[in-house]
Amino acid sequence: MVTMNARGKTGLSTDDLASLTTALDAGKRATVYLRDPMPSLDLPAGASARVISVDGSTVTVRPKGVDDQLPFEADELLKTRTAATPTPARQRPVKATPAPSAPSGASSAPKPIAPETKPTSESAKPTSVQPNPAPPKPVRRPKPATAVSVTITSVGDTAWTVSLSHGTKKQGKAAEVTSDRVARAMQMLGDDAAIQAVHAVIESARAAAQKRIDELSQELEAAKAMLAHLEVQAEGSDDDWHAPSRPSVSSHVTK
Template sequence: MATRSAASTAASLTDGDLDALRAALADGRTPTVYLRDPVPSLDVPAGASAKVQSIDGKTVTVKPRRIDDELPYEADELRMTRKAPAVPAKKAPAKKAPAKKAPAETVAPAGTAAPSKAAVPERVPSAGIASGSEDARAAAARSAAARGAAEPRRRPRGRGPASVTVTIEGAASGAPHEWAVTVVGGGARSGKPVPVHAESVVQAVDALGVPAASKAVDAVLVSARAQAERRVEELARELAEAKKTLRSLGT
């Protein structure tokens, strides 16, 4: 199995870091670590801060910033600083140019003129220098691509509504539209009252099987019926007086 390089180990949590984080949790503090890689499914960038919740061996459970869920990470996926330490680029040694040989001198025979030396152009081989920084960037890109393909995306665990409040309101006016139901929480966008009929309220309350609720609704309905009966009597008297006036006026 290949061992991690010194730069990669420095960019992750060490055993000493884990001991320090455990000590901070034991003191009642919530230490902060930083994510080495981004989490695209949660829109969390690399280097995002996260609060340590618990540590089990080398598994650290954290709560990233702006995320309500707790996520488990291995120690080599976290670091103590926001930015990873710089990795020094390795420079390839420059190639040495071969030594240039001096041209051999021609010795002319006695009594003859020495031939002139032809100008020989000098050829200097180019030194091929490999760029260490480009090799480091290419290796980092291959490592990130392999890690992204191997790691499954973490999905936040869904949480339901914490509570819901249902309120039934009724007035002893005898009008069916005076009854209303208001829902707060449970995904409701607003707490506006919704009109309901008195019959629906009676059926719903009776289905609950709560005697106190049924008694309270019955009391409001009895009062509403009494007011409705008085109103009917008043309208009957007004109608009788109107008919009497009409008869007195003749046809």
């Protein structure tokens, strides 16, 4: 019989987990290695992974070339990349069976030769660990495009501003635009809520402007009336100023 003893791969021990926790607390980079391959992520056995956190026997890591954080149990990870290689089994020597003694009358017959016993299992041969092929480089995921925001703001009754932002960062200063351009832009976008909101602001500004016009018209009419009254008074004063004075008549009495 041919037997083969293989030394199994051991995962992370309690001391390994403690040393990883200490390294993380000190702000150091801690690295472990996958015991088994992960074909779904194109990760071979022995792929390196950066330790993110340690919670009991659960170790959260980020494998090289993968953006996601994955949890593993301690027995699924290795402290070193080099895994234990199986030890070739020792082949027991096969004892040749002695040939039965031949009868005296057939002493000249050739002695039977014991057949050579060959190992019937390929496992009797020392197994050599084939190096893992180089894993394909993972395809880097493209970074998502930064969101662009265009903000239209009503300032006061008639003023509008347009500002541009890339993500959370504003670009340049807000530009002033007229209300008619804002209304046309909303009509082109076709958003009913935005159209109604802009229309309400413009209508409120129009009503305020009309009210101001009415007030100014009343003030203008009052000013015209006051001016006409002052002109009439001025003409009367001029007539009194230019009128000729009558000579005084004195009576003389002769005695």
